[in-house]
Amino acid sequence: MSEKEDKEMFASGHRMCAGCGEGIAMRTILNEAGPNTIATVATGCLEVTTTAYPQTSWEIPLIHSAFENAASVASGIEVALKQMDKKGETNIMSFAGDGGTFDIGFQALSGMFERKHNVTHICLDNEAYMNTGIQRCSSTPYGASTTTSPAGKFSIGEDRPKKPLARISAAHDIPYVATATIAHIKDLKKKVRKALDADGPALVHVFAPCPTGWRHASNDSVELARLAVETGVFVLWEAEDGEICDLNITHKPKERKPVGEYLKKQRRFAHLTEEHIEKIQKEIDEKCEQYGF
Amino acid sequence: MGEQKGLTIQGNMATALGAKLCRPDVIPAYPITPSTLFPEKISEYIADGELDASMIRVESEHSAMSACIGASSIGARTCTASASQGIALMHEMLFIASGMRLPIVMAVGNRALSAPINIWADHQDTIASRDSGWLQFYAEKNQEGLDLMILAFKIAEDERVLLPAMVGIDGFVLTHTVEGVKVPAQEDVDEFLPPYEPPHGKLDPKEPMTFGSLGTPEYYQELKYDQVEAMDKSPEVIDEIFEEFEKEFGREYNRITPYKCDDAEIILLTMGSMTGTARAAVDEMREDGEKVGLAKLTVFRPFPGDLLKEIAGDAKGLAVVDRNISPGFGGAVFAESAGIFINEKKKPLMKNFIVGLGGREIFKKNFKEMYKKTKKSVEKGSVDKMVEWINMDEKVMR
Amino acid sequence: MTKVKITIGGINKDAGSSKEYKTGGWRTMKPEVDVEKCIQCLKCFDYCPDGAVKKTDDAIEFDLDYCKGCGICAKECPVKAIVMKVEEK
Structure with missing residues (x-):
């Protein structure tokens, strides 16, 4: 714990599952942001596990209203604070899961980016609608079995690749976009800090494994986030001032591990054959080439 | 009291002017016919330095109401304008605004709902949000639109109420129609409506609070009861503030206003701009010796059942005129009026008339x-x- | 749990009050630290989803009121100073 973080901004006693990646992300992010922060949160795991009345895990002011509008509510707060003569030292953050960012919350997010509100949006990505019971989302990767993209005789599970949310966000020409994981804590802190310090909208897309939805051992959450990066499944980068053609890869694995190491630890991929895994490997190789490694 | 300047303006300008006099801090808005002139006027006021406020030109009505909720939660005086599909799109957020007790005010250009798409006068849009926990006011003319905006802020922000409010003016019939209005002086409105300081809490890092908690079955029903009780008790506050307004600005408002009802055997119950036509019809029928009266509903939520009983309890017939329809039953005003009389021994026979949907004319x-x-x-x-x-x-x- | 009086709009003015909710009872496995081995790198602190790792003068300790027994700390400890043991109830 660094000196300034003598008080945890994300209190214990939340009802997240054992080993939840979001718990790690939230502690790191809120401790980095500090007490002078106002947050909005979308409906989802984070909200239901932390705000059951009359308890709250939030040590900062928080408003939850609906699923698709964390960024719009934050827009209202940001403008109101500016209008009402506040000095602009308060961080405004919006939090949403992948459903609340990639899918239902995307319009609100795009609007917030376009209007250039000084808001940092955090997307906690566990690659499916976990709060409602592991349904497929546009964040769900190819081959994952979910309750609405189940693997079966005629189905490989999810049959579409993951939507490139962070790159789409960067295409809004906003000051800061980054990807991060719960395994790379220093990197996550640095990126959150940069996002908060940016003069305008920012997005930090945080990869946060979910033992319940991915069906992996609860002690594997950090390891899986690390493996996602080491295998090239998830690429750590940042783009400043809309420099989407010149992404800064913030962590390049020295030698990429085979994707099977990552997939085989998760039962959502248990149905995949060696052939499938080869196909996924090929796609990752192509993607990594695009990213320049 | 300062002089009330006379202006001849469209209804949207009247509600925008009413809003401006209330010195809102934040106005998130999305354009939709027939209420678009409201955000246009507000933008002009800001652009010309006549109003110190911030517009948020959001990307949808859902985000408009979401941004209103965000702004109001930090204690900003917040308003917006919408209509029809826009109100339908923000439907979800209406319930959340009232549940969190945020006194947001919305100017509405009342318009029909699709399909078929139709941009003309109809009360279906706000009637469909009847159960959203908002106070609902309906104007007969542009002057009422202007005044009701000021009244809506005052009532909504009263600590005994703390509920959002919508002010409806009929699409085109009022929104785009030029009428003379008297404009209260700014200093008088400032005195009538002091700056908003939320008495129940706001988002502030100095004193962190959580808004919008998960309400489990252990608490949800009590929290809802508390909210509904605020609505149920609001008539007293509304009457008090209507009276204060009359004293200050000289114009009388009532939750229901009776016209020639004292000896009336049959009473027409109307809402919105149709009331003017109904009044003229009543006058002509009176000349022909018919014992007819008119009751104008200005406040639909909370429904003024107490006053309706007083006004129409002794009449033989009550003709409830609805510019909306709940398929499978009838008009909303009728359903509520009928409900009000259910336990009364003495009550009028009631008929419901559906009129004016999608801008259909209503004649004498x-x-x-x-x-x-x-x-x-x-x-x-x-x-x-x-x-x-x-x-x-x-x-x-x- | 003792119930509280409701507030207007359900606004919760008791920041951080989830600490009253003890999640330690969820646990089936319990972490134990070997103080001699601990190098105080605080990876276990960083990686604890439940804020259940506390720094002490010479090592760390677990706040068993909140530890859900996920085992991330034991897995991530670079010097294997933490082991998970079956919770005895």
Whole structure:
């Protein structure tokens, strides 16, 4: 714990599952942001596990209203604070899961980016609608079995690749976009800090494994986030001032591990054959080439 | 009291001017016919330095209401404008605004809902949000639109109420129609409506609070009861503030305003701009010796059942005129009026007339027809057809 | 749990009050630290989803009121100073 973080901004006693990646992300992010922060949160795991009345895990002011509008509510707060003569030292953050960012919350997010509100949006990505019971989302990767993209005789599970949310966000020409994981804590802190310090909208897309939805051992959450990066499944980068053609890869694995190491630890991929895994490997190789490694 | 300047303006300008006099801090808005002139006027006021406020030109009505909620939660005086599909799109957020007790004010250009798409006057949009926990005011004319905006802020922000409020002016009939209005002086409105300081809490890092908690079955029902109780107790506050307004600005407002009802055997109950036409019809029928009266509903939520009983309890017939329809039953004003009388021994026979949907004209002769039909039922002592549609074009009916 | 009086709009003015909700009872496995081995790198602190790792003068300790027994700390400890043991109840 660094000196300034003598008080945890994300209190214990939340009802997240054992080993939840979001718990790690939230502690790191809120401790980095500090007490002078106002947050909005979308409906989802984070909200239901932390705000059951009359308890709250939030040590900062928080408003939850609906699923698709964390960024719009934050827009209202940001403008109101500016209008009402506040000095602009308060961080405004919006939090949403992948459903609340990639899918239902995307319009609100795009609007917030376009209007250039000084808001940092955090997307906690566990690659499916976990709060409602592991349904497929546009964040769900190819081959994952979910309750609405189940693997079966005629189905490989999810049959579409993951939507490139962070790159789409960067295409809004906003000051800061980054990807991060719960395994790379220093990197996550640095990126959150940069996002908060940016003069305008920012997005930090945080990869946060979910033992319940991915069906992996609860002690594997950090390891899986690390493996996602080491295998090239998830690429750590940042783009400043809309420099989407010149992404800064913030962590390049020295030698990429085979994707099977990552997939085989998760039962959502248990149905995949060696052939499938080869196909996924090929796609990752192509993607990594695009990213320049 | 300062002088009230006379202006001749469209209804949207009247509600925008009313809002401006209330010195809102934040106005998130999304354009939609027929209320678009409201955000346009507010933008002009800001651009010309006449209003120190911030517009948020959001990407949808859902985000408009979401941004209103965000702004209001930090204690900003917040308003917006919308209509029809826009109100339908923000439907979800309406319930959340009232549940969190945020006194947001919305100017509405009342308009029909699709399909078929239709941009003209109709109360379906706000009636469909009847259960959202918002106070609902309906204006007969532009002056009322202007005044009701000021009244809506004052009532909504009262710590005994703390509920959002919408002010409806009929699409085109009022929104785009030029009428003379008297504009209260800014200093008088400032005195009438002091700056908003939320008495129940706000988002502030100095004193962190959580808004929008998960309400488990252990608490949800009590939290809802508390919210509904605020609505149930609001008539007293509304009456008090209407009276204060009259003293200050000289114009009388009532939750329901009776017209020639004292000896009336049959009363027409109307809402919105149709009331002017109904009044003229009542005058003509009175000249012909008919004992007819008119009751104008200004406040639909909370429903002024107490006043309706006083006004119409002794009448023989009540003709409830609805510019909305709940398919499978009838008009909303009718359903509520009927409900109010359910336990009364003495009550009028009631008929419901559906009129003016999607901008269909409503003429004096239509009100006379409604009166005659109701009179016939009264004479017969029973109602054959409870809900009737008026001014239908039989030629196009299939 | 003792119930509280409701507030207007359900606004919760008791920041951080989830600490009253003890999640330690969820646990089936319990972490134990070997103080001698601990190098105080605080990876276990960083990676604890439940804020259940506390720094002490010479090592760390677990706040068993909140530890859900996920085992991330034991897995991530670079010097294997933490072991998970079956919770005895």
